[in-house]
Amino acid sequence: MKRIIFMLMIFLAPGGVFSSQLQEDRKSPGEKDRIFSEITTAATKVTTLKSDFVQERHLGMLEDVLISKGRFYYKKQDRLRWELTNPVSSGFAVNGKQAKRWDGKSGRTETFEVYQVPFIKLFTDQVFAWATADFKQLQKEYQITVLGDAPADLKLVPIRSQEKKYLAYFRIVFTADASHVNAVEVHETGGDFTRIRFFNAIINTPLPDTLFD
């Protein structure tokens, strides 16, 4: 479970939604390879990303869906910023091995090394790993089903028993040209799930280093 929440927002693209139903994998191995190859090729061209997002958290412990909004920034190789703007102002930024997190309400800011906070370390490891879209490695960890190719729609089911305890599957939908992730869904074994939709994404726009400090 810990790993899956970090696979949410890697390749971002404007627009797009999940189809209402999951479809069976009808793709031949050759077609799957082609789709993976297109995604990998697109990923290598991304040096920076900037996107708004809306996160819906469907949790049994909450009466209502927990909706939050924010912005995500990524800069190759090892910088990212995850910033919530509503309903609370908080977030964290990672620059290599250094990290900072803040809480808008209390005004508290904390700098630390990534390894000191396991959740953030796992998050960043996953984000940076997905930035290369290494499907050979991903297929060792997940059984990947192609639900659709226009846009590319992948369902990933964990193979390792450790992850299977928490994670049922997750789903990533790309844009039509496979250059960005449009949305991510994370389904937990207990029935809770999280959906993140990305929009207003801009690729390869200059991002100041100060965003990540």
Place this chain on the structure above:
Amino acid sequence: MTCLLIFSNINLREDIRSLLPDDQSEAALDFRLLQQAPFTRKVIINLSCAQETGSSELLGTVDRLAQAMGPPFFENVVTGPSGPDIWEFFSWLMDQQPNLATAQDRKKILHELTAASVQGKLEEMYSRLLSPEGSALKGLFRADPLMLRRMGLEKVQFMNIIPKMRLEDNHFISTDKKNALIIADTSVKITDTHQARQLLGHFQQLVGAVVPRDIDVSLISGHRYTLANTDAIKRDVVIIIACSSFAMLVIFMLFLRTWGGLFVYLVPVSVMCIAAAGVSLIYETVSVVTIGFGAVLLGISVDFALHVYFAIKHSSSNPAGAIAEVSRPVLFCGMTTLGAFGVLLFSSLPSQRQLAIFSLIGIAASMILSLITLPHLTPCKKDANVFAKSAGGKRFKLASKWIVGAWLTILVICVWQGSRLKFDGDLRSINLVPQEIRAAENKLRQTWGNFRGNAVIFAEGSDLQSALETNERLFDYLSPKIPAGKMVSLAPILPSLRTQRLNRNRWDEFWSEKKELARRLLVQEGKVFGFSVGAFEPFFESLSEPSPPITAENLRKSGLGEIIDALIVRADDRVKVLTLVPDLPEVAALMDRRAKNLSGVRFVSQSRFSQIISRAISEDFTKFIAKASVVVCLFLGLLFRNIKKALLALVPVISGLLMMFGVMGGLGIGFNLFNVVAAILIIGLGVDYGILVVCRISEGSNHATEKAVLVSGLTTLAGFGALVMARHPALHSIGVTVILGIGAAIPAALFVIPALYQRKP
């Protein structure tokens, strides 16, 4: 030749234990306990990289090196905590709240069971649910909405055994991330020099094969100290014996210049072999310090041979008559020296007892060889009846006032300075610590904190539970006085089963009363943030779940195995639970204040141990001086039956001892274990000189006594002079102090006794 053969096959040992009391004294007990402190017997390896190397390369190297380290030299190689990941540990910790929560914890929970406090916690929870870590933390929030886990985390703070340690990828890493640590066990005994050499050689090979050049590796263990000290002492022994033998040969050639003198020289060499062989027949292993002391024995044993030699050589009578005349003072000299060394037989220090045996055998052999064998090998020179007259009264008569005045002045200064003399019980000061080991120790301390220098408090019991109960009492006493980060204790995380049962019962009572209040507050305040009514049901369910007691085995499974093994020691059918605290006088004072009320608890530290040893040296020395004085005075009384002569014979001893105390006190040189031996030696030799000179003056015998005293004194100084060249602090220390003592005893015998004798006819 037989003795030489045995001597060459002696099993030498360099073991600090031989220098310490082996009885039931406080020092002996503390030393044994210090051996049980964490890390004392561990091999600690620090890997250090330059800034640019990066922690990933460093940790990769740590893994490769740790993997390469295996039997027969290394066991239980640890690079980080073992067991489940940190989240599973926290989950386990939360399940243990009923067993761990103290009255103070329950009070704190009650204090926080208010609407405002619960709202604050729920708001924090809500905020964190929005973040990426929210999904992972969800279960934790449901099971622990009141954040009781923080109390558990406070208890875990007492388990941080290495102060400046951080964890990265489950490795021990320093805060600057430039250093990583490997801790290993080894079956190689610290005192086994042969195996220790193999261990260190093997380790160097591993480092050469596995570690890149830009990563520096240092190994800290007792084996390095043992090897450094053994090598230094062995080197010193060769140098000392070679130099002292050469110096004595030069003295003989200057003063004797005859072939017969070579036989005199053979006496101490033979004595050395006989004494060493004799000791090796009694003891399985012989301390290298004992053999190093052979130089001293060379110096003593040659005295008798010299007196016999000069008596025969310069005697006006036939050789048999000369022997008859000289045998009395020589025998008495030998007996007083035997008496002085005999005192050491009753020492609580094994090394001193061995030294006593070595010396007694050597001195006895020296007397036998000098009085029985040597006369057959020494030519008689009938026309040499000269020295006694030339060395006689007039010169001393003229200078007697000045001599006595100068002597008294020096003694007064020495008494004044001697009052500053301090007893030094720090064993480290008599141990050779090479620069590279010192630097490695300093670096380890700076990087990781002084985790090897903590004081240790032992809470002892007949079984684990009684030891844990004592440990709890200790913790209750110390915890309000020592901050959490400064004390390592098992008490907060492993209370005794009795305490756990009490805690559980009170926990159940507490929640049976407060459960509904908590539920009401969580539901009421939870609504504000949209939490469902059953959101925290796992928490309420857990309150009624049974909580099995915590055992040492549970803790091992939870990843705390290394700490448990370090802090629980089983030996001699007893169990000791260790608490680590800073080795500071204030902490020692805290323990002293409550020593009576904390039965089964013992505070042990390097500083305290040094103080105990200092006190033991001081007490031992006083006893030795008293006993040796009694023995010496007894023999002097028997010999002279005249109080004036007996007192005069003591002049060299008093002069030697006061000079030694005065110079050492004035220069701030501490008086250590080895100086005690040296002092006894000064007594033995000084009295010899006194007896011979008083006999010569009072009885008017003409055996070139002054020349014999001078030559034997110079020979002794040559022997001790060689000890000064030793690199090992212990041997060096003997050399320095005895040179002072004997250096003063010789002129006192040759000039002060005659001067005083003339003044008081």
